[in-house]
Amino acid sequence: MTGAEDSADGATAVAPVLEIRRVAKRFDATQALDDVSLSLHAGEIHALLGENGAGKSTLIKIITGVHQPDRGQIMLAARSVTIRSAADAQRLGIAAIYQEPLLFPDLNVAENIFISHQDRGAVVSWAQMFHEAESILAELGVALDVRSPARGLTLAAQQSVEIAKAISLNVRILIMDEPTASLSAHEVQELFKLVRDLKRQGVAILFVSHRMEEVFEIADKVTVFRDGRLISTRARLEATPQGAIADMVGREIDLTKTRATAARTDLVLSVSALGRQGVFEGVTFDLHRGEVLGFAGLIGAGRTDVGLALFGIEPATSGTILLNDKPVAIRSPRDGMKLGIAYVSEDRRQLGLVLPMSIFANVTLPVLRRYLNRFGLVRTSLERGTADAFRARLAIRAPSVDLEVAKLSGGNQQKVMLSKWLNTDPSILILDEPTRGVDVGSKAEVHAIIAQLATEGIGIIVISSDLPEVLALSDRVLVMREGRQMAILDRAEANQETVMTAAMGQRPANSLDGSAP
């Protein structure tokens, strides 16, 4: 190992709350963790960085008792412990919060908070439970009806419940595995406030995120994993995003590099006063060939709804859509596809891909008609040919297009999604959160693909909660808030501040609303 472990953090006098000593874990042919040592102190936020498959998840699963290490020791407050199950981990004061909060939708908020308490007696006192849940949430600065079921809570609210759950268990070690992946910038800030509060109370926090700027905002220490090994541990002040990325991928990548912009040429799409009753209204913009239009805003601002309306999944109820100067009505995804529009969903698992099916079957699914022979049977050799071409073009890392999509990493699944929709030969491509849950290396590749597609003349709409991503990719940025269009910012005027100001409801003084100049 590269022992950059004892960094100058001034806490070395106190024994670490958690110490991982030379832990190794092997799954079949893969060395998931190789001789990893790491220590975590009370009141410290320790970020773990690494591409998918670098070993972060395996480490988390070992700490939470899901997996057992092959070698090495786990020390809690200087005592060696064996963590055999989630229940064990909980008893030892270890809790984990995941990207998708795992609540019980049918149980109410209070019961969700206390479900894993083994010490509350055989009989449930509902009044007392509601009261305690309310006071924990109040302590967090969150007001939430503890009697209502968890079903239908927003992701941010679900995260709050997860944190309340952890607090109720008196956790000493809180593991947060990509907690911000589905949150908007505003919600992330609220979450960070809670995290800093926990830190002040002496909780040790292990924080996993793919978003570099978040890591550098909140972490005290940054540890980078690559290929199952711990590459470096640095105090935040000594680390830089570029350095961390270099450690993660073994090469330098700059994700904030802005895309070379193209001259605005032919208009492909002109939308005016588009709305859907009770969801969004007054959306007006133009999209040109080869242009990337970014959609920014908080989660719930209605960005995805505009995308769904343009593709016909949830059709618009007012306004007009001109496609190549002709008015069109888009009432179903079939209409959208016929008109050359493709929508790549933010929800890869549920809406995008058929996970148990092969790569080629997924890629050809929307236009399977094209692959029929004269007896109406599917010609799989043709399908494979198409899929192979996309595999080469988008650098999908898979040994064969016969592989099940479920077996691919997030980044590669995203590329299969893209292939599937590019195969419909769209003139307009709507990408919803194209890099959510995707590691840095693949993210850069997806960005490069988007840039390439734009130069090929496709009009692209990128909906993303990752603001640096929107800024790096877009020629113009459309900002929404609570179902209304707040501004369209040109590349020259779009930056973190102007976009956030508009998204938070203050109109920037020099914004150009409406269509392009």
Added chain:
Amino acid sequence: MTWLQRRVRPEQIRELSLLVLIAIAIAFFGSFIDGYYSFRTFNRIASSVAIITVVAVGQTLVVLTRNIDLSVGSIVGFTAYFVGTLIANDNGINPLLAVAIAIAMGAGLGVVNGVIVAWGRVPAVVVTLGTLAIYRGVLVDLSGAKTVTTDSLPDWLTGLPLVNVAPIGNLDIRPLFVLAVVIVVIFQFATTYLSFARRFYAIGSNPEAAQLVGLPMRGVVFLAFVICGALAGLAGFMFLVRFGNITVEAGRGLELSVVAAVVVGGVNIFGGSGTVAGAMFGAVLIGTLEQSLFRLGISEFWLDAVLGLLILLAVASDAVILQRLRALWGGAELKLVAKEADSVSGERRAPRP
């Protein structure tokens, strides 16, 4: 959110609507059948409902955990026959011992289901479809197709259905009915207030989350099947009490009525939500329909078709109506309130979903 919406959940509205359906059904049959509004009708329906209810309570626990027990009809027949034979051979047997044997026998058959589902990881539909046939097959083989007859049974047993437990005016309250009500009250209380029983809900609501918070998944699923078996065993005894004559066909097809009662009673077939009381209302509706249609002279094959239709309607209404209601209610809103320590300006409210 209005005051009413905070007090009443969509799931409760669904259960209340069942009462309306029951009232409509009774009014409907009352207008077609002479002398429908009589104590005789009440008692006949009540004893039928009692048996369905007891089995439905156990089935509810199983369905809450995202499983199903199709073997209950066979378990009822199995225990009714063998406990009946036992009593016929030894008329002096202690009645409580006979009941205990019935429950233990049912629980034993439930153990088989539970072990295979929880530890064998075989889907419950497949396991209990198999045991439905196996238990019935064993019954037919061991019994040699003989029949337990009423005259071979002691008087306390044959007289039990007519005992009047608590006369309210002219209305006789029968023991089977009382037993069913007691079972419902016990299990309604347990599933609301006992922390280990809340696990039935948790596991069915989100198995992945249950795993992560360290709930003993297999143990809970196993327990659900054992309790379901035990209650089916008890129902087997009730079956014996009610009919006296027990053939190897006893309780055949009962699983259809029971599953219908549970599903119509608002227990989500995908687990996680529903109540024992709801299942009882479901049983009341099913029992009323069965007995009343029978009195109208409608063939039992049509009766099965009606039950099947009810199951489909209940599941479909869950999917459509409950979703609409939930959408109307909306999720609880998250508000971030400024703490005294913080002095944060600007937008404090989380965006609406």
